[in-house]
Amino acid sequence: MEEVILEIKDLKTYFYSDKSVVPAVNGIDLLVRKGETLGIVGESGCGKSVTCLSILRLIPDPPGKIVGGQILFKGEDLLAKTEAEMRAVRGNSISMIFQEPMTSLNPVFTVGDQLSEAIRLHQGVAKKEAKQKAIDMLKQVGVPAPEQRAREYPHQLSGGMRQRVMIAMAISCNPDLLLADEPTTALDVTIQAQILEMMRDLKDRLGMAIILITHDMGVVAEMADQILVMYAGKAVECATVKTIYKNPMHPYTVGLLDSIPRMDVDVEKLHVIEGVLPDLSNMPEACCFEPRCPDARSICSQKEPDLEQVGDSLVRCWKYCPEWRQ
Amino acid sequence: MEKLEMEPLVHTVGIKKYYPIKRGVLQKTIGHVKAVDGVDLYINKGEALGIVGESGCGKSTLGKVILQLQPQTEGKVFFEGQDLSQLGKEAMRETRKKIQVIYQDPYASLNPRMTVEQSIGDPIDVFKLARGEEKRQIIIQLLKDVGLSESHLKRYPHEFSGGQRQRIGIARALAVNPGLIVCDEPVSALDVSVRSQVLNLLQELKSRFNLTYLFISHDLSVVRHLCDRVAVMYLGKIIESAPTREFFVLPLHPYSKALLSAVPIPDPAISRDRIILSGDVPNPANPPEGCRFHTRCPYKTDLCVAQEPILRQAGNNHYVACHEF
């Protein structure tokens, strides 16, 4: 087994407003090893992005606050670090890429300047060397004519190129962990294919771990080794990619996989998960999926199930507990 | 031009839509973005035609031209055999009743200051179809048709989730018994679990009311599920069109092949030979000479650079614009 890069234990991140408390992340456990890709899937509001921001301690406070748990990065608890220590971690040993690269690039500097600035900041190399390294990085992420591109401004690049630049910036300091929050959602399929291909290639070459956040079950199937399915701030299922797709256990995972139209299977009518996403500020003390679950029994609305090992998967569902038969 | 087997509900001839690019103090036109650059298509009654393509290929603009929300630069749109550009203002307004639209963003496409009843009732008022209690009953029936209930009548859009709002948008489009509904990415903004609800609804309504859809989407799997026929656009042109089943089994154009192979399949057990296209979509203000796809095509020849291929029949109802055929 490879070395563990990141381990999260019972992470809780809440958002406070004058009226209510929104438990955006409410007890997440996960583990990422070196060279491994963990895919976090779920729908909007399930807490996947908040988990990511919590790792970097970038939750806007107020209104947000990490109220519990541990985030162990190579054995050190990130939640115990000072802000100055965190700055040394961010963009250095953990970096992040976002869905919309345009908003994370500064429009008034050339991409070459921004890249070499990031390299200088974290590695303390001379200006000239940083510039050369920036061009190397652009070449690594498959930007054609990198010398020329380095002199261009973000708005002169296409969406796919910008995302490549963002990735170049993110990996320029050889991070141990790359957090990718919906990196290809804003891109077209043919460009998405390019970017995913490049990310796979980079991961193999640099041996970093990746946490890939997405709502696209197809993208995780291609990219991830492990998958964590989130629903309403909680992990509902966690297993290897093969296990999840072959033998999904949680009714939500099953429903999710069945409800997407597929290129390889014909169905007359799509499977539907009835109902709507729950209101996070008003969650019952029970299974969060119970109101929409086709298999729900009385126990589901009374007590919340724990995340339990069932076969090769971790599942949060009463179906697989001894109490189910009573 | 594509051959017509029967009188189609809609057909277009050589639709072009250019947007001028203006620069400088005097706002001089220095060029044109050729969003749609010569599109011929037809949609039969009761059919769902899927238009697929990547962002900037002109598929949404094409939809707006067919809706006559944007005037075309050139070409003609025929609806039930009638040239829409020949219609007077009043006649055009009457025709709008028959062509409705469903938008991508359910948060932006409803007036935030109108209740559900007012929103759905507005087209009924505009065309003076019903009043008072009769109108109310029609609205209630529409709400039921799209899976909402009478209790929602007096609520405002912000009280609904994305999927519910999309249902309201659909009810509004249905209110005037349209012949054609242009669906502009109707499920792209929705969450996965809600998406399938709305897709099923669209499918059910289509067969129940014998609706005709022009279904614009970048998501091939959605189009495959819902549409009878597919047309692929690239840089303002249709480069291939075929019945859905045939298209997804045997795409002919190299771009279609690449597009299909790029869609991730949610099954790690399936491994595919992926065609990864190099480079980006060229600027539609200045599309490449010859075949528009030649800058990214893995099979390009000298002919492709020199001459633009036309849409040719390559099978039953299957048309492709590529020199290889």
Next chain:
Amino acid sequence: MADIKSFVKFFKNPLSVIGALIISALVMAAIFAPVLATHPPNEIVMADKLAQPSPAHYFGTDEMGRDIYSRIVYGSRISLQVGMQVVGIAISIGVFTGAVSGYYGGWIDEIIMRITDMFLAFPSMILAMAIAAALGPSLSNAVIASSITWWPWYTRMVRSQILALREAEFVEAARASGNTMFGVIIKYILPNCLSPLIVQATMDVGFAIQLTAGLSFIGLGAQPPTADWGSMLSTGRKYMLTHWWYVTFPGLFIFLVVLGFNLLGDGLRDHLDPKLKNTA
């Protein structure tokens, strides 16, 4: 929108409550002026001239023995009327020109915008003075002059709102469902410009009162013997050093009313636009 819950929320902000109280007091004073006033506003009693504030004359008397308190009470009618009229006229012109300008665009927009530029290029007081002087000194002319300096602000505001709304999908959807241009503007665009308009109008009533009081102060507005706060201030100026109450009370009331409308406007803004409240 205007349900009870949000109504309660509006009154949770103490500043908006103060604003609302001042304005309702003003409205009450205007309505019940004959009841509240202790003397007829224009009753001249030379024997009592320039009397100090006392139980007989709460705010004292002026140089002709008129009761300042009663004149202020009656003056509230004029102030309120003037403020409403100015804002009313300005909004009518502004909404119309702004809607035309924003929705149709092109050369009409160009012309309207250049005209507003011309008006906005002058300081509003100077422009109002020039117009009022040209029309001749009277209260209604002061109202017209103030309105003329005011409408371009509304034009600009409505135009920018409409430019943003014109591209909104629900507006296109309204066109697609067969609405005429007029129908789109009336049913879809204007209701969505309403909240900022209401806020601006509320604040502007205060400023309009101030501007017309200013015109009256320099003799271009209400003419004697009308009980107008601005002209009271103007004549009182001569007695400022010897009889403090003459200028103090009209001045204080102008201040209070402008403050009241501002607080109310601020409160309404927070209330009608929750987005702004969260970012502030």
